[in-house]
Amino acid sequence: MYRYDNYDHSIVADRVAQFRDQTRRYLAGQLTDDEFRPLRLQNGLYIQRQAPMLRVAVPYGMLSSEQLRMLAHIARKYDRGYGHFTTRQNIQYNWPKLEEVPDILADLASVEMHAIQTSGNCIRNITTDHFAGVAPDEHVDPRVLAEILRQWSTFHPEFAFLPRKFKIALSGSDQDRAATLLHDIGLHAVRNESGELGLRVIVGGGMGRTPIIGHVVRDFLPWREMLTYCEAVLRVYNRHGRRDNLYKSRIKILVKALGPQEFTRQVEAEWEFGKGSPSVLTDAEYERIAKHFTRPAYELLPALDPFYVEALADSRAFTKWTERNVHAHQVDGYASVTLSLKKTGLPPGDATAEQMDFVAGLADRYSFGELRVSHEQNLILADVRKRDLFALWLEAKSQGLATPNIGLLTNIVCCPGGDFCSLANAKSIPIAEAIQRRFDDLDYLHDIGELDLNISGCMNSCGHHHVGHIGILGVDKNGAEWYQVSIGGDQGNDAALGHVIGPSFAASQMPEVIEKLIDTYVDVRTEEERFIDTVKRLGVAPFKARVYGSREAVHA
């Protein structure tokens, strides 16, 4: 993975010193709340319901075991012993003290980490495929370009006070595992017929109050122009994006208002000035960064390991886990493993300091000392020998990290919600837990098959409810918490936005509502169909009838 050189260290150290001074001036009354707010947000610091919340950047989801140990240390020293992994591959701490944040940033800097631009109206953490570099369907390792984007976007002087936040995601494989169609800019690394590297550029996607699938503004952008083109997009947005209405200030609204064609014309006209500028990337820079992402020292192994095959035959529980949590790898004899942070009864995406230290140890022993955070809020060991899978499973199980539910209903994507977040309209964690408890029968869960269930506590949709096969949105009705349910959303190449099935529900009704949706699916599915396929084939109607049928009878 990428390692800092002296330039990177100097830039991050200067930031720590700058924020320390800003915090000092704020506490001394020299900066007002309004003046300090954007400064702290651009260091990931929110003021929340209970306490400040600090969001630490995990650039494109990559972590070393050393970094994870530091995250555990920070959880213990400055927080309450745990952290929450987010849907944008970052980690959040819910209980830091404002005056200690500069010390936290200094600790982070010591392991080449920071909280730069994890919030605020600026370019946020770059995200990508959590299987980057190991996925069998990959054409281009997106991490090289992601790191180039990280450096370029860090303290970009022109784009620190945009109309609203700006998120960029990058993918380099057949299957889009980075939700690129739902970002302000989505980039697909592709190769053209002559084998040259380029990018398909998608602009104006997003979730939130007005969910929109992004538009392709350029089919093939030569990769050397990645930064000049992104600057053109951002300059058009910075100048013309709406600033009068918070809810209409994302770039998707500008693209919609101008029309994708006119927007593209303006971007291309602006790009004329960037072409040929010093910001055009060089082969030397690509190679310098790519050296950090070379393959680890894989052993030459047989595709099928006899010990692994035997373990599969011996243990049904192990087999179930491999079916859900073990993923194909580019290299024979290796696999990627998802450590589930979705154990029933624990907030989705949360990990204790002990678990973090433990996972760091697993990464050292089983996966070259590296791991990833997925946007589904789990941790991934990318390079595990198949022969080690059984031992790894036993170890992960001992710490509650081997719930075999990846891709299944209980792998719920969930924001912190009303328990922590001051933006939330409703709680989300207790809803997730109630649903997980209702579907605690593993055999039934596996029989239901692949299903993404996503929960957001408000319209900001941090829990990505729009693209859940089942999406749940917390809404406020006269001060009470209600939940709106949608079905038919999807992520990846077939990204689609869910349809709301009808009036919202009280929290206590939610497990039953989900059960009725699942019952409907189980009754009408064909043998090969996943839940989402059935919804696409039959539409919302049969699901709606089942859920509301009895209710309407009562009303009538």
Added chain:
Amino acid sequence: MPDVIRNGAVTPDAWTFVGLGEGFDAAAPLPTGAIVVPLAAWQAQREALLARNESIGVWLAPADDAEALRGDLGRLALIAVQFPKFTDGRGYSTAVLLRRAGYQGELRAFGDLGRDQLFYLSRVGFDAFALREREDLAGAIASLRDFHETYQGSINQPAPLFRRRETAGTTR
């Protein structure tokens, strides 16, 4: 008149800004001396102002298009860009567009700005800064050097770090 930071030092300011209040009539008579006028007044009274043979400045509001001054960049001794709220970042792009179009004169940022904005403002081509009244200007100057290094190219350093690194032949 409040001092400004200009070329890295606190200096007195001789310019008089016109039309900052609401309801300014672009065609109204303008005072004599070194004045900075709103874009609308410049457009309405351009010939008369040029005929004065005095230094003239124009100030731009966030929504004003820098393109409107393209033909006059060589005639203006000062272009000032207003930041009514420091969180409205349009002025940063305005500065980039003016410098890219070849403007060489004083480019001043003024309005709701503090020392914490100085570094970014200086990077996009501003060389003069009129900050909030209560800012300690002498202390604020230090923030022009908040960072020793930068990754991306911009107006005050067009070469991104990766180009400079290559020229230096070192990755430190």
